[in-house]
Amino acid sequence: MAFARESVADTSLSAVRTWKEGHPAGKAIGAFPVYVPTELIQAVGALPVWLFGAGGSIDISHADSRIQSFVCSISRSTLELGLTARLGTLDGFVFPSICDVARNLSGVWSRNFPETFVEFLHLPQNRDSASAVPYAIAEYRRLLNGLSRLTGRPASEADLRAAIESHNANRRAAQDLLAVRRETPWLLDAWESYLLLRAGATMDRDAHTQFLRNAVAAARRRGRKEKDRLRVVLLGAFCEQPPIDLIRAIEEAGCYVLEDDLLLGLRWFREPIPADGDPLRALAEAYVTQSPASSVSHYRGRRKQDDLPASIRAIGATGVVFCTAKFCEPALYDQVLYKERLEAAGIPYVHIEFEEKMSVFETVRTQVETFVESILFE
């Protein structure tokens, strides 16, 4: 845990520097949330590094002149990290099509760092179309070609397959970790699993997989006793990361968080991606057909809010904690529809808004305590 905590708090990316010392020709590529097929980055021998903002650890001064104050913290703090040379060890950046802000941030980035490799990845929004898979393949190929030019190393099919297998194992380990929490939430807190997963943002994928497996084994050995807590699902469409103390406050106010959508991009697929056929097609098909419900990609087939009540009941949760980043439009739109469906199904919820800079959590604690008491002592 200490390692994970240190790694998450380190905005200067020293873990990436250490990786590069061990890989003198290796490049490191930043990926903005929520989902980027980081397999492509790994396949060209580079290290994928997730960009999760500065978490309130730095003051925003340079980014203020580039991005207005009514825009979310993560875009402003990420740009501040860039403008203050804290991301200097990264050789390139990929911004996916999650929202208007992330899309435009890719343009601000290109303008401010003209020598740096910057790609905007358009993930297909019309996943019902028969042309979505061919389009995603074309996009992935374009990105892969750019990455190959940057690293000077083309990716063979074998490289891509190896990267898919490595990511499959990592996602499996992440699912196992989250299953411990879902099935025996007293053994593993949500803030802990969050830190353990997030440590992977700057780690070699295979090393992180081993790290998670050890964590799963250690969590299962814990002798903690179950407490009388409300079982909830935490939903925030988390591109922007909530302060860790905010997650702790929610739990300490009397909740077991059975499921959440924190760091969703690191565990986007529940099922393994086939590594035996055409790898780009496999990645594209997985995105089009297997993507989870998320505020940043349009649903396929059924409306995602219609499935929410059943999915909450299926895991034995009683309520929902919405935790949305201030100014995050995709999350703020979706929570209205989610709440409607929850109300119709008689599932209680509470809504918290956060910013990276948030440092006092007493109000949240009181709000969640009241929510918990209103249900447990009903």
Next chain:
Amino acid sequence: MTDGDAGKDLQRRLLSEYYGSLSDEGRNGRKVAYMFVPGNVVELTRCFDMLPVYPEINALQCGIKKMAGDLILRAENLGYSSDVCGYVKNDIGLMLSDRKSPFGVLPKPDLLVCNYSGCNTFVKWFEALAHFYDAELFVLDIPYLREREAAKEDVDYIVAQLEELATVCARISGVPFDRGRLRRTLELSMEAERLWVEALKTAQSHPSPYDAYFEAVFYMAPLNILRGTEGCVEYYRLLLEELRARQKERRGPVPEEKFRVVFEGPPPWPHFRSFWELFKRWGVCGVASTYSKVGGLFDQGILHDPAQPLESIARYAMNCYTNWNLGLRLDLLRRYVKEYEADAVVIHSTKSCRSFSVGQADFREVLVKNDGIPTLMVESDLADPRYYSEAQLKNRIDAFFESLSHRRLLGG
């Protein structure tokens, strides 16, 4: 025609006929397709006798008619945050008010065509309408334009989706897809677009015969609402005639054109007139604007083309202003300053529209520091009257033009 009334009268008549067609009696059994202005596919839906409804236009009309504030509050009472787009909340508010718009009661959608061009909020907006109306939603995914020329893969992707959309429209309307009709409709669009481009260019003269921001937003209405009709072509023929007459007489929108300005960003609709006055008093004339290109960058050579029906719709959809990447947008602003011999750029940054506004502060950095183009950036909103602070705006606008006047006096 020299007094401008013929064009205005025709626009009034055409729009009144359009809103009349949306009424219960006017629809006459025709199906209704909601769609957005940027990158819309009205030429295609017209082939199925479907009536277009444009929620953005309804929202801006509500802004002008001072209805937006109340409608936005209704949506906020339903749970929408104060930090999300005012257009969306205006539209949700309209829905909650039984769709009573300034032009009558709007019909419910039979199909929501989310032509996702340059704005991710569009997807969230129509996801909400699909939820509340329980209507069918087709998300027409338009890739972001990253290079000046659209990539073949991007165009192919859109064309394939247009074919799928045509199948959906045929099913809903019961009208088979007639490709000849599509070509004829595109012909009319192309003709109106050509005339509009000519009209836009008249602003290159000194003085400009019209304000390419504050007046252009009204002149562009038929192109955004009635594209693909003969009435639309006729309107632009009259408009061009009128602007040329004004040009000849050296008549412009301000008594004396003192500052020629390129405007970036949407106007504050609920305070449109008072915002314009803040500039008029300084003799400011908008000579080019980016907002008048949200419905299509026709002046950049992107026209509908009956010879390439679906391909030209795809290229058109990719080439709406906010679907251009920031580098292309910045270059366009610089080109406008040069081609229209502008003295300054004014950026109106709106909280509602992150698609427009994220990146504008960076534009200002470049325009001022690298290019030496005087640039003013002011902030309010396009829909929410609560974000408009007249005193603050006036201070900033006055200070900017005062300093430009001084600079001019000093020969700078």
